[in-house]
Amino acid sequence: MLKKGLVLFITFLFIGVSGLSDKAEAASYVNPYQTYTYEMMTNDIKTLAQKYPGLVQYSSLGKTPYGRDIWAVKLGRGDATVLYNASHHAREWITTNIVMEMIDQYSEKYVLNGTMDGYNVAHVLNNTSIWFVPMTNPDGVTLQQKGLSAFPAGAHANLIKMNGGSKDFKRWKSNGEGIDLNRQYPARWEDINNNAKAPYYKDYKGKVPLQTTEAKAVSALTYLVDPEITNSYHTAGRILYYHFNYGSNTYEGDKTLGSILANMTGYRLIPPDTSLSSSGGYKDWFIQTFKRPGFTFELAPYAGETNPPVSIFSEEWNRNKKAGLYMAIEGDKRWEKRITALTKTITLTQKVPLHDRPNIKHKMAAASLYPGTYQVNASFGNFYRIQTILGAKWISK
Numbered sequence: 001m002l003k004k005g006l007v008l009f010i011t012f013l014f015i016g017v018s019g020l021s022d023k024a025e026a027a028s029y030v031n032p033y034q035t036y037t038y039e040m041m042t043n044d045i046k047t048l049a050q051k052y053p054g055l056v057q058y059s060s061l062g063k064t065p066y067g068r069d070i071w072a073v074k075l076g077r078g079d080a081t082v083l084y085n086a087s088h089h090a091r092e093w094i095t096t097n098i099v100m101e102m103i104d105q106y107s108e109k110y111v112l113n114g115t116m117d118g119y120n121v122a123h124v125l126n127n128t129s130i131w132f133v134p135m136t137n138p139d140g141v142t143l144q145q146k147g148l149s150a151f152p153a154g155a156h157a158n159l160i161k162m163n164g165g166s167k168d169f170k171r172w173k174s175n176g177e178g179i180d181l182n183r184q185y186p187a188r189w190e191d192i193n194n195n196a197k198a199p200y201y202k203d204y205k206g207k208v209p210l211q212t213t214e215a216k217a218v219s220a221l222t223y224l225v226d227p228e229i230t231n232s233y234h235t236a237g238r239i240l241y242y243h244f245n246y247g248s249n250t251y252e253g254d255k256t257l258g259s260i261l262a263n264m265t266g267y268r269l270i271p272p273d274t275s276l277s278s279s280g281g282y283k284d285w286f287i288q289t290f291k292r293p294g295f296t297f298e299l300a301p302y303a304g305e306t307n308p309p310v311s312i313f314s315e316e317w318n319r320n321k322k323a324g325l326y327m328a329i330e331g332d333k334r335w336e337k338r339i340t341a342l343t344k345t346i347t348l349t350q351k352v353p354l355h356d357r358p359n360i361k362h363k364m365a366a367a368s369l370y371p372g373t374y375q376v377n378a379s380f381g382n383f384y385r386i387q388t389i390l391g392a393k394w395i396s397k
Contacts, residue, residue, distance in 0.1 A: 026111040027051070030104035032097035032313055035145055038068055038138040044100060045071055045134070052107045054390075055125070061133070061217035066151065066176050068138040070217045075103050076129035077391035079357050080335035082327050083227040085133040085218060085282060088182040088234065089173045090140030091307045094316070095233035095299060099134045101317055102324045106130075117322040119329075126391055128328040128335075129356075131225050136214055139176030143169050144307065151176075163201045171305035173202035175214055180204055182234070184215035185285035188245060192280045202305075205280060222286065224361060228331035228338075229257075231295045231323075232282045235308050238319075240267040241296040244278070244287040254293035257330060264326065265319040267297065292334070297323075336378075339385070344376040346384065355394040358383030362394075369395055 029051065030044050048056045055077065060069040084102075086095035108114075109121035135141055142150045143159065147169050151159060155176075160167055162178035174180050178199025183192055186209035196204035210216050222230070242258030255269075262269035278284055286294035299316045300308035339358075348371050356362040358380040367390060378385040383394040 026108050028104055028108060030100045032101045032317070034310060036093065036097045036100070037145055038135060038142050041096060041100060041135055042069065042071065044104070045073055048073075048103060048107060052111065055110060056103060056107055061221055062213055064139045064176060064213055066139045066142075066155075068142070070136065070138065070214055071134060072221055073103060073132040073134060074129055075106060075132065076125035076127075076328070078126055078128040078328075078332065079385065079392045079394065080128040080328075080332040081131060081225050081227045081357070082128065082331035083131040083133075083222060083225055083230045084233065084324065085136050085230070086233040087135045087137050087141055088232065088282065089180070090137055090144040090175070091171065091173055091305070092233075092235040092299075093135070093141045093145065094235060094308050094310065094313060096135045096141070097310075097313055098233060098299065098316060098320055099132050099324075102130075102321070103132060103134075105321070106324065116325060119322060119325040121325065124325050124328050124332075128332045130324055130328050131221070131227065133218055133221065136218055137175050137181050140172060140174055140181075143176060144172040162199045169201075170307070171201055173305075174200065174204065175212055177212065178204055179206045179212050181212060181214050182232070182282060183280040184209060184212055185219065185280055185282055186210060187281070187284035187288045188279035209280070218282065219285070222290075226357070226359075227290075227292075228334040229293045229295070229327050230283065230286045231297060231327060234296055234298050236300045236302040237298045238265075238267045238301065239270050239298045240265065241270050241278070241283060241298075242293065243270075243272045244284040244294070257293055258295065261295065261297075261323060261326070264323055265297070267319070339378045339380040341378050342376060344384070345373060346376055347373045352395050354388065354390070355383065355396075358385070358394045360396075364390075364393070367393070369393075 029047050045058050049058050057074045058071055061072050062070055084099050086099045087093050106121055109116050110125050113122050148156050180203050183205035189209040192205045194205050240262045258269050283294040283296045300312045351368045351370050354364045354367045354369055374386050376384040382397050384397055385392055385394050
């Protein structure tokens with residue numbers, strides 16, 4: 001069941017969506033060439049939403065066990081959706097740098113009506129919304145970056161215990177409870193070889209799937225957003241996974257799309273192979289549950305049991321900077337195949353609320369369609385789609 005706050009996320013997210021062209025400022029607000037902390041990310045998300053009203057929107061999916069917000073960011077104005085998440089693993093926080101730079105640069109290009117490697121960013125983001133969870137594991141990231149000083153004294157002894165007695169947390173991969181968040185999803189979870197039998201700095205899958213606040217929040221957001229494609233950013237190895245559970249009558253992913261993304265990034269596409277099979281990961285769960293393409297990008301060369309150096313960021317950004325736009329375009333194509341195109345004129349006799357998607361949970365709090373005659377260009381279930389000044393929006397039939 002979705003938390004009340006997550007459902008209300010869609011309700012309250014869109015206050016002030018008008019006036020984008022009047023208020024937005026074209027500039028760069030994110031500095032990814034540094035150890036990028038939870039506090040920096042939080043400040044940058046709020047700044048981007050202020051500078052790009054209606055284009056960048058955000059809300060908290062809930063609090064971690066240590067009180068940090070699990071932020072979700074929506075970039076774009078389209079009704080098609082794709083979803084990116086990063087930093088499931090604490091020492092892999094450079095993936096947060098990548099997705100925050102995507103939000104920053106894509107927003108700037110949108111306002112300037114500019115292009116990125118041949119993609120018209122405004123066209124892409126007017127048709128598709130890219131959702132991000134930039135830091136799935138803020139407690140773990142903070143522990144890996146700052147150590148015990150960022151946590152209450154009463155928690156230190158248990159954190160040291162979970163870290164094998166060490167006060168050096170640079171190898172830390174789990175969340176603040178010693179659970180590996182990317183072993184928390186209900187996709188053959190029971191088959192995971194649980195090398196860690198208790199909370200530990202890595203690899204402990206927990207007592208049950210979706211035990212953690214963080215995994216529950218990302219799962220609930222995925223159901224709400226209903227994305228056409230997802231991507232989980234991890235490190236390391238410069239490889240790309242696109243499949244899950246081959247040979248067991250489950251969805252086999254999209255090798256063609258994976259091949260294009262592998263060629264685009266220069267990452268090696270991993271073929272179906274039982275010796276490299278995974279389970280319990282976000283990508284695994286998404287493919288199994290939604291029967292749509294899900295990917296795991298493993299960035300950067302292997303750095304051992306620590307974070308990749310910030311010096312690698314430029315190379316990884318160059319490999320990935322257009323991947324988000326390409327995935328958004330492909331998501332829009334898939335969405336258009338799921339809805340029914342039509343040409344129809346309707347007349348409204350009273351004001352009706354607008355929805356971002358054909359779902360009552362996506363009702364826009366501050367936007368309505370007034371009485372008049374309108375052209376409908378698509379339908380889905382009990383909804384019609386109409387092109388508005390806010391983009392493609394939906395009304396109940």
